[in-house]
Amino acid sequence: MPLKKVCKMDNWLKKRASLTPKRMALSYHEQNWTFAELQQAVLETCTHLVGQKVQTAKRVAVLGNNTSQLYFTILALQQLGIEMVLINKNLALPEIEYQLHDANVDLLIYEDEFQSKLQPLKSMTLISLNDLHDSISADASSFIKDEFNLDQVTSIMYTSGTTGNPKGVMQTFRNHWSSAIGADLNLPVTAKDTWICAVPLFHISGFSIMMRSLIYGMNVRLYEHFNPELINQDLLNGKGTIISVVPYMLKKLLSLKDSDYSEKFSYMLLGGGAIDRKTLEICKDSNINVIQSYGMTETASQVVALNLADAIRKLGSVGKPLFPVSLKIKGATKPNQIGEILLKADNITPGYLNHSAPITNNGWFATGDLGYLDADGFLYLKSRLSELIISGGENIYPLEIENVINQFPNIIESAVVGKADSTWDAVPVAFIVTDSMINLKKLTAYLTSNLAKYKVPKKFIVVDKLPKTHNGKLQRKKLQSQI
Structure with missing residues (x-):
């Protein structure tokens, strides 16, 4: 039997720092890092991780806010080839314990803010980010990965658990690469853009922005949390060209907006749930370009998006599948027939952690969402299958x-x-x-x-x-x- 060929790529951070070292990579509060400076900050974090023998772990959990330290730590773990379990900071301790146990994690890196919450954890090695950066450092050069195996799992995110117990979604480098390329072929995004990230890094919405920054070579403007007043001012002053939002965020920004955004502003990428027609019409009247999208943790971000050119004509649709994505409606034989949405693409998870049952059916991923395709091939969502x-x-x-x-x-x-x-x-x-x-x-x-x-x-x-x-x-x- 012939051996399966292992597909590898150059380490993304090393490659990006080599290609565009002086280009802006990250902005946080009043601090800025070029890609060369970002690489240096990440490598310094690696030395502290190695000093704590973290490189011996296969899987490490991370809990924190959107901070530059968390950003560096996530990239550092990736440099060392360690799988990351990204923990939702809003979970109660029993929910955190469930995920740590389910993922077989024995090391958790956290920000000091969560120390009291985590205190009852007895069988877990805990390392605070502050202690990490104050700890002894060690030479990490031999542990840094020169290449990324595209089929290696790099991140694990638990589903939101809206029904039943959450499951750990495994995401490979190939998943993130394919997602970024698919988005780039569809969305107007360039290396000159600055992507505002006020969505959590522990969700695919935030993590995908990090990965796209390395792949596209664009700047990320990171916010600790969603601050609509500050973000509106930054959009007015041209400090961001793209922003990822969920419906609540979009509506809040609209309620505070009293003048047009900077001419540098390009669009809002909307995901995370359905939006009502009234809000979309307000956006149209306010000259705010909104690209509706459809995706999930299992697809490493969006798989369907509505191009700006079709936004008005197809108001209410989430768009067409991105170039590398195949989509069909289960059982549909003609337009407008409602059925379960099925997907096929390289950005779809290889599976759920600790669950042997396949998540694909003859190569198609069953999303559990109901929708239909109109005569022009635009997707319209109806509901979750479980909500019918x-x-x-x-x-x-x-x-x-x-x-x-x-x-x-x-x-x-x-x-x-x-x-x-x-x-x-x-x-x-x-x-x-x-x-x-x-x-x-x-x-x-x-x-x-x-x-x-x-x-x-x-x-x-x-x-x-x-x-x-x-x-x-x-x-x-x-x-x-x-x-």
């Missing part, structure tokens, strides 16, 4: 109802879930967030005039806010328990 409400034999897609509810005056956002019903099996119930009192009878009449009767929610529950994960994904399971 079947009422009296009729399929009800929560997103469709939410889009109509959100058009009603004074409603900020909404979420629709199914409630068990002895007659219809299930009926829709709506949770709504408002900025003032609304007349529920008028809302019901409005919905009845715009939706089939079986789609109109049988009950409305007004709440202060909707439960979401840190990256803005709605947690319908939590709403289900409140019915």
Whole structure:
């Protein structure tokens, strides 16, 4: 049997520092690093990691905020060929313990802010970032990887756990490379761009920006957290050309915007959930280019995007598959037929950690999302397969109802879930967030005039806010328990 050829590439950081050493790589607060300076900072971090014998670990967990130190540490672990488990900083200790145990991690690098939370961990070696950089250093040169094996796992991120226990998504260098190349072939992005990163580095949205910076040779402007006032000022002053946002971030920026952004500003890349038509129309009127996209942790960022040229004509669509991505709708034989979205591409995970069951079916990855392709091949999302409400034999897609509810005056956002019903099996119930009192009878009449009767929610529950994960994904399971 012939041996499988191992595909390798030059170490991305070393290559980028060699090609464009003086080009800006990272901005954080008032500090800036060129790629040569970034490489030096990362290599210094490597010496401290080696001083702590971290290079002997196969897998290391990392917990922290968006800081330059965390940025350097992530890249340093990659230089040493160590798999990283990126921990969501918002998790409770039992959730963190579950992931550390599931990933068989015995070493956790963390920022001091989380020390008290982590104190109860007894069987875990803990190293704070501050202690790391104050610790003894050792020659790391022999441990730095000259090449990256494209099929080697470099990062592991746990799914948000909106349904069931989260699973560790393995991401290879090939996954990140293919994702970056696919995006570059579709999005207007150049080495002259500065990508604002206010999304977490522990999510694929933030981590993918780091990888693209090395591959494209562009600058990353890093923020500790989403600060809409500061980001709006930076966009006004031309300190960023591209920004990744989720719907909440986009709406918050819109609410604070009082003048046009700098002419250097290019677009907002929108992911992390559905956006309502009203917000998109406000963006259009405000001269804000929004590129809607569709992707997930399992696909190492977006696999579908709506080009600027089609944004108005195909309002509501998430676009077409990126060049290296194949997409089809399960069971669909003609346009506009709804079914599960299936994908095939090199940026799709090789699997979930500790789960032997394959995640592909004849080479196709089943996303668990429902959608359809129109006659022009543009993808429209309907809902998660698990969120589908079947009422009296009729399929009800929560997103469709939410889009109509959100058009009603004074409603900020909404979420629709199914409630068990002895007659219809299930009926829709709506949770709504408002900025003032609304007349529920008028809302019901409005919905009845715009939706089939079986789609109109049988009950409305007004709440202060909707439960979401840190990256803005709605947690319908939590709403289900409140019915």
